[in-house]
Ligand SMILES: NC(=O)C1=CN([C@@H]2O[C@H](COP(=O)(O)OP(=O)(O)OC[C@H]3O[C@@H](n4cnc5c(N)ncnc54)[C@H](O)[C@@H]3O)[C@@H](O)[C@H]2O)C=CC1
């Protein structure tokens with residue numbers, strides 16, 4: 001039998017909840033349920049320290065320069081060790097510069113491994129976007145970094161839960177810049193990539209997409225802005241001419257009520273918070289962030305570093321588990 005390629009889990013910010021989520025999921029036996037091997041990409045000593053949060057002694061065994069095994073109780077976890085952070089520099093809940101380079105290195109290693117076909121996909125734990133930038137890695141998030149490393153011009157950030165899926169035309173930028181950068185071509189690409197991914201990766205035969213407006217009341221016939229008539233409606237028209245079942249521009253205030261009842265397979269949103277507020281209202285615990293349009297599989301937790309919880313063991317593992325399950329589904 002051919003050995004299954006591993007799914008890589010990047011540890012995220014060593015000062016955030018990523019390390020303890022991995023350990024908590026491991027101790028709860030959640031990671032045992034996967035047939036496919038999992039490999040953590042991070043810092044073995046930081047993971048060992050995270051085990052102490054759960055009063056669990058974790059042993060480390062080094063096999064080669066990078067390959068380690070972390071054993072907590074009955075369970076073991078292979079770790080690709082990419083950093084040797086000084087414990088004093090990794091205080092729980094206190095993001096620091098040396099962690100910035102380390103968390104970028106975990107992502108870089110994982111994406112390179114996926115691109116050469118040595119891993120089945122990557123699941124990411126949260127990073128601190130400000131700190132990776134301060135460390136000289138100039139990307140606003142995983143999504144943009146991965147697009148660049150994979151040589152893809154347009155990818156789509158989708159946040160997915162059982163009741164609601166949202167995909168975003170614009171991602172990490174200030175609200176005042178949204179209208180300035182919105183354009184018909186990118187709206188159309190977002191609709192197209194969302195449609196293709198729902199068909200090919202989520203197994204939905206004829207996805208029904210709702211495309212949102214950006215202004216109140218869908219612009220009220222131009223009284224509150226003209227992006228709907230000028231930019232969004234032409235994109236929807238073109239998408240429909242390609243056979244995509246897209247409608248809109250819908251008023252964002254009412255549309256989510258119907259989408260959450262199952263009337264749409266996904267909602268195409270114009271900016272980050274437009275989609276993420278309803279998504280997190282419904283799926284705060286178990287939502288998954290998935291990057292559509294990449295040549296590799298990448299899913300992620302839907303939340304951030306949760307510094308207020310780091311070191312308490314209280315952070316919920318449901319989003320990490322859902323992200324691993326989704327990545328596994330996408331390999332099929
Ligand atoms: N994919 C990624 O790498 C993401 C990274 N971030 C980064 O995270 C940092 C903090 O961002 P915030 O806006 O504070 O969002 P956050 O998600 O870290 O925290 C917001 C609130 O949600 C709670 N929370 C988060 N995850 C939780 C979990 N697993 N279980 C229980 N409660 C949880 C936190 O305790 C906090 O009260 C920022 O630097 C941001 O850039 C934010 C979102 C995604």
Ligand SMILES: NCC(=O)COP(=O)(O)O
Nearest residue numbers: 140141142143144289300
């Ligand atoms: N709020 C979701 C988010 O910002 C995710 O960013 P990324 O690091 O996955 O690009």
